[in-house]
Amino acid sequence: MGYDMTMEISALNEIFVEFYYWITVPLMFLIHVGFCLYEVSISRAKNHMHTLMKNAMLIPVVTITFFLFGFWIWFAGQGPFGDFAGGTTGLPWDATMGANVKDHIMGVFWAAFLLFSWTAASIVSGAVIERIRTGAFLILAVLVGSVTWMIDAAWGWSPSGWMVTDWGYHDAYASGVIHGICGGAALGILTVLGPRIGKFAPDGTPRDIPPNNPWFAVIGLFIIYTGFWGFYAACNLPIGNVNGVWTATTIYGTPTTLSTITFNFLMSLAGGMLAGYFMSKGDSFWTFSGGLGGIIAASAGNDLYHPLQAFLIGIAGVCIAYKLHFWVERKFKIDDAVGAVAVHGYAGSFGVIVCGFMLWGYPAVLDGSATINPLGQIGGAIMMFFVLGFIPTFIVAKILNAMGILRIPHKVELAGLDYVEEQTRAADSQAIVDAELAEAK
Amino acid sequence: MSTGVESWSAESFAEMSAMSPFVGSEVILTAVVAVVWIVWQIWQIKAENARYDEQEAKL
Numbered sequence: 001m002g003y004d005m006t007m008e009i010s011a012l013n014e015i016f017v018e019f020y021y022w023i024t025v026p027l028m029f030l031i032h033v034g035f036c037l038y039e040v041s042i043s044r045a046k047n048h049m050h051t052l053m054k055n056a057m058l059i060p061v062v063t064i065t066f067f068l069f070g071f072w073i074w075f076a077g078q079g080p081f082g083d084f085a086g087g088t089t090g091l092p093w094d095a096t097m098g099a100n101v102k103d104h105i106m107g108v109f110w111a112a113f114l115l116f117s118w119t120a121a122s123i124v125s126g127a128v129i130e131r132i133r134t135g136a137f138l139i140l141a142v143l144v145g146s147v148t149w150m151i152d153a154a155w156g157w158s159p160s161g162w163m164v165t166d167w168g169y170h171d172a173y174a175s176g177v178i179h180g181i182c183g184g185a186a187l188g189i190l191t192v193l194g195p196r197i198g199k200f201a202p203d204g205t206p207r208d209i210p211p212n213n214p215w216f217a218v219i220g221l222f223i224i225y226t227g228f229w230g231f232y233a234a235c236n237l238p239i240g241n242v243n244g245v246w247t248a249t250t251i252y253g254t255p256t257t258l259s260t261i262t263f264n265f266l267m268s269l270a271g272g273m274l275a276g277y278f279m280s281k282g283d284s285f286w287t288f289s290g291g292l293g294g295i296i297a298a299s300a301g302n303d304l305y306h307p308l309q310a311f312l313i314g315i316a317g318v319c320i321a322y323k324l325h326f327w328v329e330r331k332f333k334i335d336d337a338v339g340a341v342a343v344h345g346y347a348g349s350f351g352v353i354v355c356g357f358m359l360w361g362y363p364a365v366l367d368g369s370a371t372i373n374p375l376g377q378i379g380g381a382i383m384m385f386f387v388l389g390f391i392p393t394f395i396v397a398k399i400l401n402a403m404g405i406l407r408i409p410h411k412v413e414l415a416g417l418d419y420v421e422e423q424t425r426a427a428d429s430q431a432i433v434d435a436e437l438a439e440a441k
Numbered sequence: 442m443s444t445g446v447e448s449w450s451a452e453s454f455a456e457m458s459a460m461s462p463f464v465g466s467e468v469i470l471t472a473v474v475a476v477v478w479i480v481w482q483i484w485q486i487k488a489e490n491a492r493y494d495e496q497e498a499k500l
Binding site: 061103 | 468470474
């Protein structure tokens with residue numbers, strides 16, 4: 001009995017692609033583990049459980065809304081502006097959105113996108129800890145994780161998105177489409193939410209609210225680094241035939257290689273860590289955040305940069321983000337508890353803009369009908385950070401604030417967001433001790 | 442009686458696409474799940490508000 005080798009290889013190729021994406025999902029799960037550990041460690045002991053639950057509950061809420069409409073937005077929003085030519089692809093009742101013997105990949109692809117959505121909402125989560133209500137945060141998490149980032153991905157992170165085909169927008173590993181937008185979204189909320197009580201002295205001087213557990217916070221960032229490998233891998237298509245050559249491609253269908261992104265991921269991480277250490281004079285939190293910022297700054301063009309370019313862009317992005325963070329904090333009294341706006345928003349936007357100069361004239365799409373250029377990238381950075389990032393969350397936060405459901409009540413914030421649980425736990429423990437003592441007598 | 446697939450024979454499998462039970466109910470399921478999500482979200486906000494009211498009263 002013989003084999004049809006063409007069919008065998010074709011089937012193996014399909015299974016490889018499915019498995020490739022599938023393995024990125026548990027890797028990206030680590031990003032969320034890292035975010036939870038990091039946020040809880042940054043928060044004060046009186047707010048630990050609230051901080052954990054606020055972040056953890058975005059998982060079910062973003063997941064269900066992403067299934068209901070988030071994934072569909074990505075398909076529907078591609079093509080010319082306002083075209084909505086995606087049909088039913090990605091809608092919950094589409095035949096591919098479930099157990100289907102004719103389609104093996106959609107659920108895996110959906111999950112890879114969903115984990116990006118969790119990351120998007122989680123980036124916002126860190127900035128607003130210790131004073132936002134969980135209910136308000138979850139509404140904003142749905143807005144960012146299942147709506148606005150999916151719009152920007154449809155427009156700027158697909159080969160047929162109008163920002164790509166009309167502006168030549170290029171953002172291979174999501175400097176803008178994830179990090180820029182989420183930094184802007186966090187800033188929009190922070191502007192309305194206000195700082196934590198005590199963050200600023202009466203004369204406006206910012207005070208440092210130190211992490212409850214600094215070394216656990218950096219372990220959280222270490223875990224995010226690990227998960228970031230899954231994020232990078234998920235941004236690629238593992239095998240594609242580019243004009244007769246088999247290679248990995250970006251989401252735009254333009255060629256890259258695993259070798260390239262491995263070089264550049266690590267070199268931009270190294271540059272970012274060196275810069276973070278230098279700028280903060282060895283502060284652990286900013287050194288590790290710098291590593292993340294370095295990757296984010298180089299991500300837009302890490303499909304094509306030379307490793308030394310990625311290294312230098314990582315350094316520059318982190319230096320700018322660090323300086324901007326403290327300038328915005330002093331000037332506008334913005335309390336970004338984890339530096340999310342800086343590490344994701346400023347470093348990401350810088351990365352999008354610098355990519356326009358570094359890759360000026362490179363084809364943005366395979367047929368060369370659009371080319372990467374500085375103006376397209378500057379427009380893209382503004383679109384991500386302000387138009388789709390800052391403005392929607394600012395408006396929704398204003399509405400939630402007017403309804404009185406945005407911020408934790410003043411007295412509760414002072415006492416601690418876990419006050420009730422802690423009192424109950426202490427009372428329960430005492431009751432057990434009393435019962436045991438009574439039994440002993 | 443079957444809620445979906447009745448056979449994994451080569452003929453049936455070749456014709457098959459969706460494998461889950463009650464094919465055709467997806468739109469109704471979507472509406473039900475959307476309601477579950479919205480109701481949960483409203484309940485969560487109300488529960489959280491009540492909790493903070495209670496906590497403020499104690500402080």
